[in-house]
Amino acid sequence: xxxxDRTAQDLARRGDNHxxxxxxxxxxxxxxxxxxxxxxxxxIVRACHDAGMDARLLFIIDSIDPLRKVYPFxxxxxxxxxxxxxxxxxxxxxxxxxxxxxxxxYASHFLNPFLDSLKELGVFPELSWNHxxxxxxxxxxxxxxxxxxxxxVADLLTEVSGRPxxxxxxxxxxxxxxxxxxxxxVTGWEDPYxxxxxxxxxxxxxxxxxxEGKLPWRLDWPAKWAIHGVTCxxxxxxxxxxxxSYSTGRKLVQFLGTNPPHPxxxxxxxLKGQGxxxxxxxxxxxxxxxLDLVPPEILRFLISLNKxxxxxxxxxxxxxxxxxxxxxxxxxxxxxxHLELKDGDSSRISxxxxxxxxxxxxxxxxxxxxxxxxxxxxxxxxxxxxxxIRSNDESVWESMRMYGMIxxxxxxxxxxxxxxxxxxxxxxxxxxxxxxxxQTSITDDAKQAILxxxxxxxxxxxxxxxxxxxxxxxxxxxxYQTLQDAICDYARxxxxxxxxxxxxxxxxxxxxxxxxKLATLLPEIPxxxxxxxxxxxxxxxxxx
Numbered sequence: 001x002x003x004x005d006r007t008a009q010d011l012a013r014r015g016d017n018h019x020x021x022x023x024x025x026x027x028x029x030x031x032x033x034x035x036x037x038x039x040x041x042x043x044i045v046r047a048c049h050d051a052g053m054d055a056r057l058l059f060i061i062d063s064i065d066p067l068r069k070v071y072p073f074x075x076x077x078x079x080x081x082x083x084x085x086x087x088x089x090x091x092x093x094x095x096x097x098x099x100x101x102x103x104x105x106y107a108s109h110f111l112n113p114f115l116d117s118l119k120e121l122g123v124f125p126e127l128s129w130n131h132x133x134x135x136x137x138x139x140x141x142x143x144x145x146x147x148x149x150x151x152x153v154a155d156l157l158t159e160v161s162g163r164p165x166x167x168x169x170x171x172x173x174x175x176x177x178x179x180x181x182x183x184x185x186v187t188g189w190e191d192p193y194x195x196x197x198x199x200x201x202x203x204x205x206x207x208x209x210x211x212e213g214k215l216p217w218r219l220d221w222p223a224k225w226a227i228h229g230v231t232c233x234x235x236x237x238x239x240x241x242x243x244x245s246y247s248t249g250r251k252l253v254q255f256l257g258t259n260p261p262h263p264x265x266x267x268x269x270x271l272k273g274q275g276x277x278x279x280x281x282x283x284x285x286x287x288x289x290x291l292d293l294v295p296p297e298i299l300r301f302l303i304s305l306n307k308x309x310x311x312x313x314x315x316x317x318x319x320x321x322x323x324x325x326x327x328x329x330x331x332x333x334x335x336x337x338h339l340e341l342k343d344g345d346s347s348r349i350s351x352x353x354x355x356x357x358x359x360x361x362x363x364x365x366x367x368x369x370x371x372x373x374x375x376x377x378x379x380x381x382x383x384x385x386x387x388x389i390r391s392n393d394e395s396v397w398e399s400m401r402m403y404g405m406i407x408x409x410x411x412x413x414x415x416x417x418x419x420x421x422x423x424x425x426x427x428x429x430x431x432x433x434x435x436x437x438x439q440t441s442i443t444d445d446a447k448q449a450i451l452x453x454x455x456x457x458x459x460x461x462x463x464x465x466x467x468x469x470x471x472x473x474x475x476x477x478x479x480y481q482t483l484q485d486a487i488c489d490y491a492r493x494x495x496x497x498x499x500x501x502x503x504x505x506x507x508x509x510x511x512x513x514x515x516x517k518l519a520t521l522l523p524e525i526p527x528x529x530x531x532x533x534x535x536x537x538x539x540x541x542x543x544x
Contacts, residue, residue, distance in 0.1 A: 001351065002358030003307045004040075008047035011232055011262055016053045020044050021230040021261070022125070023060040026086060026107040028071055030114040032285050032299075032314055033269040035121070039303040040234040040266060042123045043362045058228055059125035063087040063107040064134055064214050066181045081106075083182030085175065085211075087131045117287035121296045122365035130220075131211050133227065140192070140209035142223035145255050146171040147189045147208070156251055157218060161243045170194065174206035174213035181213075218245050222253035225261055232262040234308060240265035266308035272315040285316055293424040294324055295417050297371070301327045301363035316429035324380035327363065331371045332379075334360045372413050381434075385516045387421045388436050389524050399524060403480070436515055438525055442536050443511040450507055450537060451544050453500075461494045462504055463541040466534045468494070469505075473531050484519035508537045 001009070011018050022038040024030075041057050048055035064085045070078045075096040081089045091109030093099040104112075107129075118125070133139060146153050147170065154165040170186040172194045183199035193205040194213060206212035215223055224230065239245045240263065250260035271285065290299055293316055302323055306312055313319065334357060360371055382405075386396045396418060400406045406414070424430050439446070454462055468490045476482050491501035503513040509530065515521065522530055 002047075002304075002355050002362070004043040004047040004304075004362055005051070005358055007044050007232065007262070007264060008051045008053070011044075011048060011055075012051060012053060014231060014262070018045075018048055018053060018055040018231040019058050019229050020048075020055060021058045021060060021224070021228060021233045023062060023224075023233075024111075024114075025062040025065045026110040026114075027065070027067065028073065028110060029286055030110065030117075032287060032290055034114065035117075035287055035299065036266055036269055036303055036308075036312070037234050037236070038118065038123060038125065039121065039300060040264060040308055041232075042125075043304060044232060044234075044264070046362060046367050049367070057123070057125040058128060058230070060128045060130060060224055060228070061107065061111060062220075063105075063129050064131040064211060067106070083180035085131060085179075085181070085214075087129070088179060113286075113288055117291055120291050120365075121287075121300060122367070128228065130214075130224075133224075134211040134214060137209040138227050139215065139220075139223055142219075142226060142256055143172060143208040143215055144191060146215065146219050146223075146252075147191075147194070149255060150189070153219070153252065153255070157248055160248045160251060161218075163243075171216060171219050172206070172208065172213055173216055174204070175211075177202060177204055218248050219252060221245055222249040222256065222260070225249070225253050226256040226258045229258075230261045232264065234264040234266055237265050237267055237309075264308055267311045269312040269314050272313050272319060285314070290316060290320075291420075293420055293427065293429060294320060295413065295420060296365050297363045298324050298327050300365065301330075301359065304359045304362040316424075316427075317431040318433065320429075321380070321384075321431050321434055327360075328379040328381075330356055330360050334371060335373050372411060381516060382520060383418060383421055384425070384434055385436060385521060386524065387418060387425055389438055389521075393418060403523070433514070434516075436510055436521075438529070439509060439511045439533060440529065442508060442533065442540065446507040446511045447540055449513065450504065450540060453504065454541055454544060460541075461496060463538055465490055465494045465496060465501065465504070466508075466538050466541075470531055470534045470538070473527060473534070478523055478527050480519045480523060483522050487518060508533045 020041045022041040024034060024037075038057075038059060045055045045057045064087060066083045066085055067078065067081050067089055069082060070076060073096055074092055075098075077097050078089075078092075081098070086107040087105050089106035090098040090100050091102050091104055091106050093102070102109075115127075150169070150171055153171050154169055157163070158165050168186075170189060172186060172189075173181050174184055174186065174194050174196045175181055176184050176196070176198045178198075184196045185198075186194055186196045187203075188195040190205075192208050194208060195203070195205050197203050214220060225233075235246065241247075246260075246263055246265075253260050287299070298320075302312065302314070305326070364371055383396075386399055390396045390399065393415075397406065397410050400410070401408075410418075425435075442450075450462070469486060472486045472490075476486065487501065487505065488498060491498050496504075502518060505518055506513050506515045509515075509518075509521070509525065
């Protein structure tokens with residue numbers, strides 16, 4: 001059973017109405033790692049709906065959290081805002097300086113582009129800005145309970161986390177006269193006010209029913225569960241560690257008279273060769289950047305395919321290309337009913353088919369919609385080849401029509417897929433191993449490789465192989481199966497290893513010893529160009 005369906009099954013034991021929450025502190029640019037939490041929540045919501053339950057996805061923005069430091073992408077001018085709630089800070093301009101004239105605030109500046117990416121991914125959560133929840137008094141009851149029981153709360157935190165709470169601690173972080181949370185010492189609690197003194201000795205008080213302060217994270221989180229009725233929440237593995245914030249939260253929420261949500265801890269998405277992604281260190285790839293390169297269903301597939309506790313290594317090159325190919329392969333199996341459950345299937349085969357079907361189901365941008373029909377020869381890899389050797393979009397569609405990959409006009413999804421593929425190819429991210437360029441003449445490197453191979457074999461088999469193909473190419477039907485048969489049959493006839501024969505042909509046509517499937521590539525090359533290149537190779541061998 002797919003992990004999202006299994007989670008929904010677990011939730012069904014708790015009732016038929018669920019709130020699945022995800023959260024974020026918008027302190028900087030969002031990256032691909034951030035989509036794991038909210039897409040995990042989105043897929044659980046969809047699984048609940050498929051199981052006949054009511055469910056909603058709630059996205060909580062921790063906008064009242066303070067700016068903790070001046071990150072590398074910010075100008076030093078932001079030092080004056082350290083400790084200020086993010087929603088009260090001006091957004092940065094293009095140079096990273098505070099933009100006092102801009103609309104919005106620091107939190108919305110970073111959140112809004114992420115929300116745009118979520119729309120492309122088919123995720124439409126209910127938003128809850130945490131500062132608004134504090135302003136409207138939603139946290140007042142929880143804050144009062146924790147403050148009235150501060151000794152018991154402190155003892156529990158010490159016991160579960162293993163970190164001693166200092167004497168005189170209060171479970172509340174007020175905001176001072178200057179708008180910052182830094183440099184304040186809480187001196188007392190007189191309901192509904194928390195009393196405090198700042199670093200200069202100036203006294204003040206904060207009303208717990210307003211946004212004049214907030215609960216510390218380990219109390220703020222369980223308070224959200226109670227306020228919003230959260231029944232399930234995905235969260236990073238750091239929170240799931242023994243003594244972590246979920247361990248304390250599940251105990252603290254009992255003070256508020258409710259139960260902790262069903263936990264779904266997840267592993268990080270790491271950037272290949274660079275470790276965990278972090279916007280604060282500029283080691284990241286943004287969702288919008290990735291969505292410029294591949295369709296949204298492929299990014300959804302990345303999350304759907306992997307169980308939450310499985311580590312994911314990500315890059316926008318080879319791994320992303322292979323992910324696109326895997327998606328197309330799953331879709332073909334889905335469309336052709338290869339994944340249809342049969343009476344004779346073993347339980348293992350049945351589970352594999354169910355998981356693959358569900359991985360495709362949850363990868364779709366529109367819930368309940370079948371994926372586009374994809375012919376294997378019109379797949380991710382094939383489109384990347386066409387995009388590189390045909391500069392005009394219409395010529396791409398013409399080729400696909402010729403080989404029965406599409407009927408009539410291309411679908412909107414296919415048009416967008418080609419558009420993204422062209423952007424990817426033009427970028428630094430496209431994997432070099434999949435780049436191709438049709439050679440009009442044999443390169444010096446290819447010439448040397450061909451001659452070296454001749455010296456090794458000390459015979460004319462390669463020349464004879466090329467010559468036989470020239471003779472066939474001049475009159476044969478210029479299409480996949482005929483070319484595939486000729487390439488393989490002549491290789492066997494002349495005693496050439498098939499892999500070696502393909503390498504020798506790649507050298508002629510691409511100037512490298514690897515490439516896409518030759519019988520798929522050659523029909524996209526004018527017949528006379530392919531023949532001319534082979535004749536050049538024959539001349540090189542004759543002159544050696």
